[in-house]
Amino acid sequence: MTVFKDAEEVEEPDVTISEAAEKASLLEESIKPRANLPPLLVNLEDRRPEKLHYLGVSFGLTQELFRFWRKHSFYPFYVGQIPSAVTGEHTCMALSPLNSDDIKAGDSIQLGFLEPFYKDFRQRFRRLLGTSFRHLNFKLAMSVLASKIDFSHHEPSEHDTSITLKLLRDVLSPHDMKRLEAYSNNLVDYHLILDLVPILAHEYFSEKLPVTLHGAQASVLFCMGLQDKDIGATKEELGIEREQVLSNFIKTMKKLYGYLNNTAGKEIEATLPRLKEIEAPLSRSMDEDLDEAAQEVKEKRRVADEATVDPKLLQKYAIKSDDHEIEKALQNEKLS
Numbered sequence: 001m002t003v004f005k006d007a008e009e010v011e012e013p014d015v016t017i018s019e020a021a022e023k024a025s026l027l028e029e030s031i032k033p034r035a036n037l038p039p040l041l042v043n044l045e046d047r048r049p050e051k052l053h054y055l056g057v058s059f060g061l062t063q064e065l066f067r068f069w070r071k072h073s074f075y076p077f078y079v080g081q082i083p084s085a086v087t088g089e090h091t092c093m094a095l096s097p098l099n100s101d102d103i104k105a106g107d108s109i110q111l112g113f114l115e116p117f118y119k120d121f122r123q124r125f126r127r128l129l130g131t132s133f134r135h136l137n138f139k140l141a142m143s144v145l146a147s148k149i150d151f152s153h154h155e156p157s158e159h160d161t162s163i164t165l166k167l168l169r170d171v172l173s174p175h176d177m178k179r180l181e182a183y184s185n186n187l188v189d190y191h192l193i194l195d196l197v198p199i200l201a202h203e204y205f206s207e208k209l210p211v212t213l214h215g216a217q218a219s220v221l222f223c224m225g226l227q228d229k230d231i232g233a234t235k236e237e238l239g240i241e242r243e244q245v246l247s248n249f250i251k252t253m254k255k256l257y258g259y260l261n262n263t264a265g266k267e268i269e270a271t272l273p274r275l276k277e278i279e280a281p282l283s284r285s286m287d288e289d290l291d292e293a294a295q296e297v298k299e300k301r302r303v304a305d306e307a308t309v310d311p312k313l314l315q316k317y318a319i320k321s322d323d324h325e326i327e328k329a330l331q332n333e334k335l336s
Contacts, residue, residue: 051100051102052098052100053097053098053100053103053113054095054096054097054098054114055074055095055096055098056093056094056095056096057069057074057093057094057095057096058091058092058093058094059091059092059094060084060087060089060090060091060092061079061089061090061091061092061140061144062089062140063137063139063140063143065092066092066140066143066144067143069094070094070143072096073096073110074094074095074096075094075095075096075097075111075114075118076092076093076094076118076121076144077093077094077095077114077117077118077121078091078092078093078121079091079092079093079121079125079133079144080092081128081132081133082132090133090136092144095114097111097112097113097114099112122145122146122147123206125144125145126145126202126205126206126226129141129145129226129227130198130226130227130228133227134227134228134229136227138219138222138223138227138237138238141222141226141227142218142219142222145205147204147205147206147207148207149212149213149215149218150212151210151211151212152212154210156210160210160263161263161264163208164208164209164259164260164263164264165263165264167203167208167260168260168264171199171203172196172199172260176196177257177260177261179192179193179196180193180196180253180256180257180260181257181261183250183253183257184250184253184254184257184258186250190246190249190250193253197221197224197225198225198226198228200221200225200253200256201221201222201224201225201226202225202226204221204225204256205221205222205225205226209256209259209260210259211255211256211259212255213252213255214248216238216240216244216248217248217251217252217255218252219238219248220234220238220245220248220249220252221249221252223237223238224249231245231246
């Protein structure tokens with residue numbers, strides 16, 4: 001850009017704004033072309049390209065659009081809680097991180113610097129599923145949350161055990177585990193454990209319980225545990241019969257209880273109250289105890305009788321078994 005100067009224009013020394021303000025007010029300032037000003041525009045070949053950290057997109061949240069952008073490595077970081085009054089869709093914003101050397105990346109190679117923001121979004125979205133996103137289609141909501149449900153290749157570790165122990169220590173009590181056990185054994189109705197379903201669902205979909213669930217089982221747990229829907233609403237949402245909902249529900253609870261019990265069963269038993277030894281149930285029946293007591297009494301009587309009777313005194317009442325005595329006894333029998 002070329003700047004033309006008038007003949008009368010005189011170059012002025014550079015002054016600061018504060019100095020100029022002290023010398024003249026706005027009413028006294030004379031407007032005239034300035035000297036030594038940088039150009040407003042430059043040629044494109046003279047400017048270095050800006051470094052891009054990400055690409056962003058905003059769209060109305062639908063299953064098809066979300067699948068399209070997710071396929072091209074765009075990850076959501078915001079979903080509006082209030083749907084559009086015109087389309088009924090929630091606004092979704094997603095980012096695709098780009099490789100950049102001037103920004104510190106996270107542990108994930110694919111997500112990069114977006115990893116902590118994506119993790120925070122998933123946590124907030126999961127918490128809002130029971131309120132703002134309660135009526136969002138469960139398939140779309142599960143796609144947005146993108147939680148892992150297949151742990152068939154997962155190797156158990158001490159970290160998994162510590163997370164489970166923390167869950168049982170801070171959230172689930174031993175009595176809660178007993179209720180889960182009773183339901184898993186078909187001893188009680190599902191209403192007895194409804195208060196535990198949201199807890200287990202949040203822990204599972206935050207990938208803290210590495211239990212493999214089938215699609216139908218995960219969907220039932222998602223609707224009932226995260227979206228706070230009852231059996232009837234879950235039946236309508238999934239398009240299956242009530243018996244199928246209950247069947248998948250009890251299978252899910254059995255798997256979750258089995259993992260918790262296998263991982264921390266001994267710790268659970270150690271926290272339960274126990275009876276004192278004097279109050280412990282008898283290991284034998286009452287009839288066995290009575291028989292043993294009778295034998296002891298008989299043995300005591302036998303010992304006492306042997307101690308009081310002298311065998312020499314009883315000898316004179318003994319019957320001799322020689323032939324003469326037997327023949328004499330037989331003759332007396334004939335005479336009588």
